[in-house]
Amino acid sequence: MEKFEKVTGVVLPLDRSNVDTDSIIPKQFLKSIRRTGFGPNLFDAWRYLDQGEPDRDNSGRPLNPDFVLNDPRYREATILLARDNFGCGSSREHAVWALQDYGFRATIAPSFADIFYNNCFKNGILPIVLDTVVVDKLFGEVDASTGYALKIDLAAQTVATPTGETFEFDVDEFRRHCLLNGLDDISLTLQHADAIRAFEERHRGEAPWLFPNE
Amino acid sequence: MAGKTLYDKIWDAHVVHREPDGTILLYVDRHLLHEVTSAQAFEGLRVAGRSPWRIDTALAVPDHNVPTIDRARGISDPVSRVQVEALDRNCAEFGITEFSMNDIRQGIVHVIGPEQGATLPGMIVVCGDSHTSTHGAFGALAFGIGTSEVEHVLATQCLIQKKSGNMRVSIDGELGPGVTAKDMVLAIIGTIGVAGGTGQTFEFTGDAIRALSMEARMTVCNMSVEGGARAGLIAVDEKTVEYVCGRPLAPRGRLWDRALVAWGDLKSDDDAVFDKTVHIDAATIKPQVTWGTSPELVVPVDAQVPDPADEKDPVKREWMQRALQYMDLRPGVAITDIALDKVFIGSCTNARIEDLRAAAGVVRGRKVARNLKLALVVPGSGLIKQQAEDEGLDRVFKEAGFEWRDAGCSMCLGMNADHLQPGERCASTSNRNFEGRQGQGGRTHLVSPAMAAAAAIAGHFVDVRDLN
Ligand code: SF4
Numbered sequence: 001m002e003k004f005e006k007v008t009g010v011v012l013p014l015d016r017s018n019v020d021t022d023s024i025i026p027k028q029f030l031k032s033i034r035r036t037g038f039g040p041n042l043f044d045a046w047r048y049l050d051q052g053e054p055d056r057d058n059s060g061r062p063l064n065p066d067f068v069l070n071d072p073r074y075r076e077a078t079i080l081l082a083r084d085n086f087g088c089g090s091s092r093e094h095a096v097w098a099l100q101d102y103g104f105r106a107t108i109a110p111s112f113a114d115i116f117y118n119n120c121f122k123n124g125i126l127p128i129v130l131d132t133v134v135v136d137k138l139f140g141e142v143d144a145s146t147g148y149a150l151k152i153d154l155a156a157q158t159v160a161t162p163t164g165e166t167f168e169f170d171v172d173e174f175r176r177h178c179l180l181n182g183l184d185d186i187s188l189t190l191q192h193a194d195a196i197r198a199f200e201e202r203h204r205g206e207a208p209w210l211f212p213n214e
Numbered sequence: 215m216a217g218k219t220l221y222d223k224i225w226d227a228h229v230v231h232r233e234p235d236g237t238i239l240l241y242v243d244r245h246l247l248h249e250v251t252s253a254q255a256f257e258g259l260r261v262a263g264r265s266p267w268r269i270d271t272a273l274a275v276p277d278h279n280v281p282t283i284d285r286a287r288g289i290s291d292p293v294s295r296v297q298v299e300a301l302d303r304n305c306a307e308f309g310i311t312e313f314s315m316n317d318i319r320q321g322i323v324h325v326i327g328p329e330q331g332a333t334l335p336g337m338i339v340v341c342g343d344s345h346t347s348t349h350g351a352f353g354a355l356a357f358g359i360g361t362s363e364v365e366h367v368l369a370t371q372c373l374i375q376k377k378s379g380n381m382r383v384s385i386d387g388e389l390g391p392g393v394t395a396k397d398m399v400l401a402i403i404g405t406i407g408v409a410g411g412t413g414q415t416f417e418f419t420g421d422a423i424r425a426l427s428m429e430a431r432m433t434v435c436n437m438s439v440e441g442g443a444r445a446g447l448i449a450v451d452e453k454t455v456e457y458v459c460g461r462p463l464a465p466r467g468r469l470w471d472r473a474l475v476a477w478g479d480l481k482s483d484d485d486a487v488f489d490k491t492v493h494i495d496a497a498t499i500k501p502q503v504t505w506g507t508s509p510e511l512v513v514p515v516d517a518q519v520p521d522p523a524d525e526k527d528p529v530k531r532e533w534m535q536r537a538l539q540y541m542d543l544r545p546g547v548a549i550t551d552i553a554l555d556k557v558f559i560g561s562c563t564n565a566r567i568e569d570l571r572a573a574a575g576v577v578r579g580r581k582v583a584r585n586l587k588l589a590l591v592v593p594g595s596g597l598i599k600q601q602a603e604d605e606g607l608d609r610v611f612k613e614a615g616f617e618w619r620d621a622g623c624s625m626c627l628g629m630n631a632d633h634l635q636p637g638e639r640c641a642s643t644s645n646r647n648f649e650g651r652q653g654q655g656g657r658t659h660l661v662s663p664a665m666a667a668a669a670a671i672a673g674h675f676v677d678v679r680d681l682n
Contacts (some may be wrong), residue, residue, distance in 0.1 A: 022648040031293040033253035085409040091344040093360035122362035173235035209465035
């Protein structure tokens with residue numbers, strides 16, 4: 001997994017609440033058995049004027065000029081600013097793969113749906129929860145300027161605006177550690193293989209019907 | 215010390231390791247798999263040269279991409295076919311039990327888990343699918359995971375988790391005639407909002423929950439995730455035990471006796487403390503119909519489409535306006551004046567035998583309205599289909615003008631050939647009415663099976679309580 005230490009990037013404001021995973025990556029793209037290549041279909045139904053299909057070249061498709069992703073001001077964006085309950089709906093990790101493949105490294109919102117929030121960390125994307133008032137203020141500032149960029153420092157757990165104003169955010173220590181070091185969860189867990197086996201031994205004693213084949 | 219909630223009990227019984235910040239390595243007893251969220255996980259195992267930790271906990275089934283018609287001919291969409299074949303191949307390679315497309319036991323993953331006894335009380339059940347919450351009806355802690363976590367469970371039998379809060383959703387009193395579990399859960403989401411349970415695990419309690427059948431309890435737990443919670447639990451009682459008893463994967467003999475003793479404790483202690491509680495009086499719940507693009511945007515069938523102008527919160531107002539525009543509805547229109555193009559009875563929310571019986575009960579001796587282009591019944595599993603046919607329900611539906619199909623997710627999300635065309639309006643017994651969910655540009659209204667059946671007959675929404 002890619003490490004996340006400091007990221008400075010242009011902010012794309014997606015001013016909608018309850019953005020669901022069906023909107024982030026529509027279902028027809030879930031048929032892929034790869035982890036990459038979802039970026040061109042991120043927000044497909046909002047972004048293009050025609051209907052997208054998997055395995056189709058997206059370069060010639062008509063763009064929806066009213067959708068923020070197509071606004072040239074935000075072409076270089078790597079930070080997504082959103083409203084409440086971002087990523088609600090399904091567990092599809094394809095939603096995070098699409099954000100990542102497009103080039104986003106972080107998302108900021110007043111709240112995220114639980115499974116989506118988890119999936120972000122597994123893919124090197126940092127989901128940052130900031131207070132609604134702060135998010136409101138950021139939307140205002142992004143709108144008022146071009147090339148508005150935020151500076152995110154994971155070690156310090158801060159987001160800094162271009163004027164130097166700084167906001168702190170919370171993140172679980174364990175997740176922060178994994179992201180800062182680009183650690184792979186599975187290898188970390190396998191370091192506890194003995195503990196897992198010991199647990200299984202005990203569990204089998206207490207609930208043998210959960211181990212019917214032994 | 216305060217007592218424990220049901221959630222606390224199941225959680226504590228599965229803790230393998232604890233990090234200093236409270237991050238937990240949690241043991242998984244049952245891992246359900248389907249074709250959409252597993253291919254990349256198996257690929258990850260292969261690339262890293264890892265093998266599964268314990269294959270006997272895994273059970274796989276293709277459901278999202280399978281055709282519901284002419285199945286003997288295989289899958290015509292090449293992209294869907296590749297995904298289903300990848301599941302077949304991966305299960306064969308890693309030795310995982312799979313009910314393949316033409317197996318009578320095939321069906322929607324959340325329907326077949328309980329049906330086979332693969333879901334047992336007290337288990338931790340996971341699946342790369344958010345509606346894994348369904349299995350919470352059995353007093354099992356069941357929740358959806360992403361594909362990286364699917365790979366993690368395959369490789370280690372564990373998940374890295376943080377504990378969530380405890381939220382009690384208490385439904386007291388009695389549901390009125392014609393009002394179902396689906397209306398109950400839609401009313402709950404309408405009350406608490408789609409983010410009302412974020413960071414929480416629900417426990418559904420109260421006499422109205424106790425009075426529900428296991429099928430109906432699954433409907434309620436299924437939509438926990440629409441209320442923002444990853445999991446929803448219901449305490450084990452005699453109905454749970456009766457449902458599980460004798461299922462193919464349920465314990466037998468001495469193991470059954472031992473399990474029964476353990477399951478007796480699968481309820482919250484009387485002095486357990488919840489972080490949040492909401493109470494809803496069951497008697498106040500009417501049949502529900504969603505009007506927007508989120509399950510929270512719901513009203514009783516006898517109401518009108520609400521006016522965003524009455525909403526004080528600007529973010530919510532904007533959200534409502536956008537939903538109205540997408541749904542092509544105007545404020546003030548009576549719900550019963552909304553005409554439909556299609557009706558879908560199916561999905562992991564409402565495609566069990568009891569749902570089909572309820573819908574057939576409304577349909578019997580009537581005809582689907584002329585303005586409907588399609589009325590579709592898709593049973594939740596091959597076994598449910600067979601049982602319904604034994605009961606003659608297929609004939610009731612077909613005589614009325616419904617199509618009777620093979621089991622799968624079908625038009626719940628339209629990854630197979632069953633979907634809405636742009637602009638089409640559908641009454642659906644599924645769980646999500648997001649933009650494009652049933653087909654790009656399609657408009658979905660969520661309802662109960664009886665309400666969907668009644669709407670198919672009338673051609674527009676009607677209050678099922680007015681039919682007789
Ligand atoms: S029926 Fe619908 S909600 Fe249920 S698993 Fe299938 S696609 Fe998901």
